[in-house]
Amino acid sequence: MVEIRLRNSMTRKVERLEPIDPENVRMYVCGPTVYERAHLGNARPAVVFDVLFRLLRHVYGADHVTYVRNFTDVDDKINARAAETGRPISEITSETIAWYLEDMGALGVLEPTHMPRATAYIGAMIAMIGDLIAKGHAYEAEGHVLFSVGSYSNYGRLSGRSVDDMIAGARVEVAPWKRDPMDFVLWKPSDDSLPGWDSPWGRGRPGWHIECSAMAHELLGESFDIHGGGNDLLFPHHENEIAQSACAHPEGGFAKIWMHNEMLQVEGKKMSKSLGNFFTVRELLEQGIPGEVIRFVFLSTHYSKPMDWTQKKAEEAERTLLNWRTLIARLGVDAVADILRAPSINEEFFSALSDDLNSPGGRAILSNLASKVRAGDSHAAKELYGSMLLLGLDLNRDGILEILVAQIHDGKQRLNTQGEHSEKIGTLVAARGEAKKAKRFDEADRIRDALARAGVEVVDTPDGAIWTIGRGFDPAKLEGLL
Ligand SMILES: [Zn+2]
DSSP: OOOOEEEETTTTEEEEOOOSOTTSEEEEEOOOBSSSOOBHHHHHHHHHHHHHHHHHHHHHOGGGEEEEEOBBOOOHHHHHHHHHHOOOHHHHHHHHHHHHHHHHHHTTOOOOSBOOBGGGGHHHHHHHHHHHHHTTSEEEETTEEEEOGGGOTTTTTTTTOOHHHHHHHSOOOOOTTOSSTTOEEEEEEOOTTSOOBOOTTOSEEEOHHHHHHHHHHHHHOSEEEEEEEEGGGIIIIIHHHHHHHHHHSTTTOEEEEEEEEOOEEETTEEOOTTTTOOOBHHHHHHTTOOHHHHHHHHHTSOTTSOEEEOHHHHHHHHHHHHHHHHHHHTTOHHHHHHHHHSOOOOHHHHHHHHBTOOHHHHHHHHHHHHHHHHTTOHHHHHHHHHHHHHTTOOTTGGGHHHHHHHHHHOTTOOOSTTHHHHHHHHHHHHHHHHHHHTTOHHHHHHHHHHHHHTTEEEEEETTEEEEEEOTTOOGGGGTTOO
16 A cells, blocks of 8 residues: 655654554545635645645545535625625525535535535534533623633643643633633624524524534544644634534544645735735636646645745746647657557656655656656656546646647647637638748737737647647637637
């Protein structure tokens, strides 16, 4: 069996993953609170843990991995958004969930096995809170139920902070119903204007932390293999999840390995609305940056390091993808057909990825493979293609490889999905070539720019000009160009 090693935030060591049940490897990742479009930083954990999901499926089998990523659809931020806009909460949350799935889908993120909505698990949350009260770890006060931090001696183990540090460093809410300022809310009362459910403590709604503990327990059991999320969740959210779950199910142990991805910056600065460098995944996609480019840029930095998103990196990633595609296509029709039929994964690349998801190391290995492909090595091409697939990057997206190979090797072949437009594009590219040959460079540039506006990229190669469907292909814009 292949060894996967992951850095455990709990032990602060890279550890070998030894699944509790290799027939059912289980992972929980905290999902979004759904009231607005995902920003670029929100996409990082989705991509990082998607790569881990793909790796686990590859090693243990697609049917032997259970991945749960929740939607927090009850939260005061959602309530505030509903009050601001006058829209029903259910409309806001359903719309945001659909957006999230659409945007993550564009980044090649697979849907997890389960995507529970917190509001579907209120009964499990109430049961767990009742259990915590019965075991002396929680208490009711003025319609609230609070977790008693002092009742759990391991509190602070994950974040490595003492309770005194936590009080000093965190914005701890001091409230008259708390016995200790560190105690956190499991349940809080709802007035008639807020969503609420009947409970033994009156009509109310859950605190955020209990949602994940209850959903993880319902879907993965008392103990499971991996719990992930952004490192902004490490404290207090994950510390509180552990306290709740360990006290409710003392035999279980909850998650064995805790993983945290670092945050994302933009052009070296923290992304923020006030700096004007804040953007959603959708905005980038609409600017014409393909989802695969965003994904490729993300994976060029190790998940445990801060990721700096820059325009330059996006441009480089896009060029690299096209370059690798062109190199493979130049191997010829038969070789490409064989590569697509039987891709394989490079061993060295696989070792890098299995070593705490070392995707930047993996990328360097892929660059070496690309050099071999340039020298005509079709086995290296199989490995480049197959290894990229494991990262969730399909070098034959939209049949691009087939488009390229058809142009390079046989202008008449029409294997591609954009076949109906190929002839027109081919004619325009040829007209540009004629214009260049006749030194009518203005005309050549005019055609190239018009093609670019329609989302067709023309690249000059030693084999002549080739084209590919690039940013935001819009066949309507080809009309009238001939
Ligand atoms: Zn969570």
